[in-house]
Amino acid sequence: MNNDLKKIFDKAKLEKRSCLIGFVTGIDPDYKTSKKILIEMSKYCDAIEVGNPFNTSTSDSSIIMDANTRALNSGANTGKIFKLIKEVKSEIRKDIPFIIMGYLNPIYIYSIKKFAKSCKDSKVSGCIVVDSNNNAPEDKEIFTSLSKVNVSYIKLIAPTNGVSYIKKSLLRCSSFLYVVSIAGTTGSKQVNLKNVKKSIQLVRKVSKIPIGVGFGIKTKEDVSKVSKVADAVIVGSGIVDIIGKNTKNHNLTKKIGSYLKNLKKGLKK
Amino acid sequence: MNNDLKKIFDKAKLEKRSCLIGFVTGIDPDYKTSKKILIEMSKYCDAIEVGNPFNTSTSDSSIIMDANTRALNSGANTGKIFKLIKEVKSEIRKDIPFIIMGYLNPIYIYSIKKFAKSCKDSKVSGCIVVDSNNNAPEDKEIFTSLSKVNVSYIKLIAPTNGVSYIKKSLLRCSSFLYVVSIAGTTGSKQVNLKNVKKSIQLVRKVSKIPIGVGFGIKTKEDVSKVSKVADAVIVGSGIVDIIGKNTKNHNLTKKIGSYLKNLKKGLKK
Amino acid sequence: MKIPPFKEINPPNKNGYWVNKKNGQVYGGAYISPLLIPNLERVEKGFKKALKDKKFIKGLEEQLLNYIGVNTPILFSEELTDLAGGKNKIGKIFLKRTDLHHDSSHKPVNAFSSCYFAKHILKVKRIITETGASMNARAVAAACAKLGLECEVHIGAVDEEKVNLNRNITELYGAKIVVVHDSTKTLLPAMASALRSWQSSPDSMYVVGSVAGPHPYPQMVRTWASIIGRIAKKQFKQITGGVPSTLFAVCGGGSNLMSMAYPLLKERTKIFAVESGGDGIKTGRHGATILGGGKMGILLGMKSKVVMHSSQIAESITEASGLDFASCGPEVAYLHDIGRIKFLSSTDLEAKKTFLMCSKKLGILPAIEACYVIHSALKEIKKRKNPRENHLIHLCGSGESNVTRMLKFKRENE
């Protein structure tokens, strides 16, 4: 388990709250603005998830797809995402862990070994690969490579996944397990608490790993409900939506700041 | 043989010339004008052929088809064509024979017997049915019915018809045989003298019947050439073309008159 | 696939007439100007020769099987059977899938056969035909392309302007399109223009798109087309053990009807032809010859039933351009008058609704022409209420060229 990530869960536990993890696509809408956004987010979030854009994503909502397009049009690629994270990290508190989230192809093409090395170099703490699959040889390679450099591999599970799938995922999962709250996609619908609870029950039967919940969490009320059952709340589309609607707005970072500030109020257990 | 028709050939023979037979579609462009046209034609023609318009004619050129359309739009039908001829005949020299030319359907629907009676009543001298066929029962009926009222049945033959077809046609043909001068359609191309001569030779081997030649004769020169070999020259599209181009012109009849006057000069043997 | 050989079981007399023995009425013949006599004689002589020419027939059948794809399936339509009341009430409804032919209708069978005949028996190099925006020109143009013949298609200027799929395909197949500006600028002057062209070029052959025209065309076209029915009869026997209890086909000129009906004429099959009732036969705006008050008349070289205004040929009014014909083939009129073929009709609206129904429920896009027959067949089969019957409907074409109009209709009616 990556130490930075471990720490945030420990700290939150002490404070009787859940963690807030914010997601944005890296280099959206452009490198400079993205950097400002990430710095702003670091003021409110326990950890930050940075999306590595892919033009053929299959599990993203319109909001995230548009963000990917903006980022790619601004010249985003895997190397630049690492550069961005490295730069941001050098300007903010050292203990805020960064997680890279993305699809397998960019990693595969970048080379998995080089990817792990870059994670280390940029001080990335964790990594999520949406379309990796426990049976894929690349999945094993990612897990092994990341483990060697002490970067956590974070697995997604869905409410529709059974115990055997969860068990298999846990074998390659460290720091926390990411439970997808709805049987839909990022940003598309409202959080489904019933599904989340069912999933968490299943997980708890076999593991004590911290659980983060994401997809569909947008309001303080959503955060509040999810905080009752999970160790971390992941908010993505809510932030990205603000970016999409304010790409030319000087107050963009401020807007994100006050949005996150408000969400934080819902973290209490 | 109809007497009026016999007389024109006898007369022309004496005068060492061929006959001029003019064709127009009846009631083209309208009843009144058509009447004037026919009266004008009677000043120059030895006989007059009146077309009974049919909207599904299969052997007419564009020029004649347009004439048919104009006539039908002016309310033409078989009964009115007879009325027209009767009225015209009452106003001109008695001895100018009228020939009705048309397709079988209007006659068949009018009833062949009634048609023969109307021919007699309107003093029609002859009758041509473009799409009758020697093997059709209606053809025999037309021949018999017309014969009873002393109206000539005039048959068409084409340069491509052989002796046996000609012989068969002659059995039901009186007054004259109509040789189609080109293997095309009325008005479409120039007269083909070679074809005509070949046909006349074939006919002459088996009959002394007068021969009229039509299709494609438009100029004085055409008339002159054909007059050398035939007993009658039939001019249709040439006249109808003038009508088509002058439907609204006060001088229409005069134009036709002078056109025919000029053609007459070519009739000499 | 061994194709059942053709047998002449309903010949016209030597002058090309079918004769109703009850009243002496004749149908057919050859009413043409003497200019066309030699052309027709050549076709007639050639046709007789072709039927006896085993090599010709074998070659033709091979191309029909592999180029046109004449061995199309017969589909048991559970959906139509259910719509008519279910197997236990009305028996079974089958569809002969002529829509799966090359160029998507029954027309290519005659078109190709006629052109193959023109090339190999008449030894001509040029084909003339006419069209009113329908399937025939496309099929003839394809056959000419395949056989290396020149193709001349006459089309009225008004029809030509309505740019449409089949017209464009005809051009792609390399046909020379002669635009006719005469008179109404539609089908009839186009026919006159085509016939004139044939008169002045005896080195070509005129192809008629239906069982119409002067003798020997009606007999010849149904003879070529009957390969569809000969195969269907054999297939039906394999599937059901017998002949169809009923046969339903649409009837414009009658080629798709005769293609299926001919081999069944001497069988106990009840044969139904379906005409286009247009806006409703009573309105006078329709495309029905037999049910629309057609009388014996003479047009386009034949004597048959015709719809007329006084002695002029009426305009027929129908949604289906393939049924836009105020007459029907002489053999068809004869078979109706002697009681062998019964006639039914569907209106344009019924046909259009049937188009949408077939698209939605059968997953089949029928040619609009075929929708008239499906509608009337369902109505008739419901009435018959006989669970021991096997019904056969001729699905004579596919509806690609109707899509634009039908989608408009669908959207307006939803």
Place this chain on the structure above:
Amino acid sequence: MKIPPFKEINPPNKNGYWVNKKNGQVYGGAYISPLLIPNLERVEKGFKKALKDKKFIKGLEEQLLNYIGVNTPILFSEELTDLAGGKNKIGKIFLKRTDLHHDSSHKPVNAFSSCYFAKHILKVKRIITETGASMNARAVAAACAKLGLECEVHIGAVDEEKVNLNRNITELYGAKIVVVHDSTKTLLPAMASALRSWQSSPDSMYVVGSVAGPHPYPQMVRTWASIIGRIAKKQFKQITGGVPSTLFAVCGGGSNLMSMAYPLLKERTKIFAVESGGDGIKTGRHGATILGGGKMGILLGMKSKVVMHSSQIAESITEASGLDFASCGPEVAYLHDIGRIKFLSSTDLEAKKTFLMCSKKLGILPAIEACYVIHSALKEIKKRKNPRENHLIHLCGSGESNVTRMLKFKRENE
């Protein structure tokens, strides 16, 4: 027609990978978010069950024969044979006439089979698929209409605006068309949209239009499609006494290629796949995956050859909307890499000229996709110069939906 039964002769391993034994490279797999895991597991389990279910297979085959009309002819093309140099120089060229299928391409075979499977094995009521103005949506919509399933087609707003024949037919078949306004508004966001829809409705099935996507789709689609090749192999034996010396098929995703190639994989037939060279492979503006510099990558749930710009999937550029895909199925990539399938390419211009040539000389309107293969096949056959060979070209579709563009091209080039 007795259909030769399916036999698995090139199975992927249990995780859905084909493995190149020489270097360990794997192709296929299932690269999807966990949200789709249960959906895919259901499909995989069902697929295994279906293959053993005799009643299912019999029912499916009956519909494929009589509804889709899968028993299409193989045509000996004298014209193409002559163009390649004549029988005495190059042997004989045959065409498999998949263009004569219901809905005019090979696509309906997989589309119908998948939907029939969804209904009878998975017992779902709803089908989801996506389209980029191609034949797949039309074929799936037809199958759904016929089987009484709901059909949801995802299409990018940009593609949807180009109103076209197949899109309109899809609507007539009653499919719900979901217009996707995301990102580029073309095929890729439409796919994402369709997959999202499937994620949130496990009561439906996603239909893939080619031998692509996550395991078990590549295997399943080629298994359904292989009925075309199984029949063709039997027909070819009847006609020539043996298997084809060469097989030529176009390759976008690879479904029409695999439909024919699969049953011949263990035979001595040389197999050629033809890609779209677009403006010319050297220009970088093309639709060729294998010959266009495609590298191993992971997209749309599979690992296969992909054309990329850095790690992003490249846009493919081709006249043929059916070949507009920057990757190919994993089994195809595997068969290429082990040397079993050779690749060729034709440019758009060559394909367009071939379209006009086929229309004019063969009397056949091929789908533009099929024109790439005809062009390359003629070139390759000329080179082979072996009079003892029998060549088979897959004519995988009919060109009705290409008419407007091709007529424009014809007129501009005359």
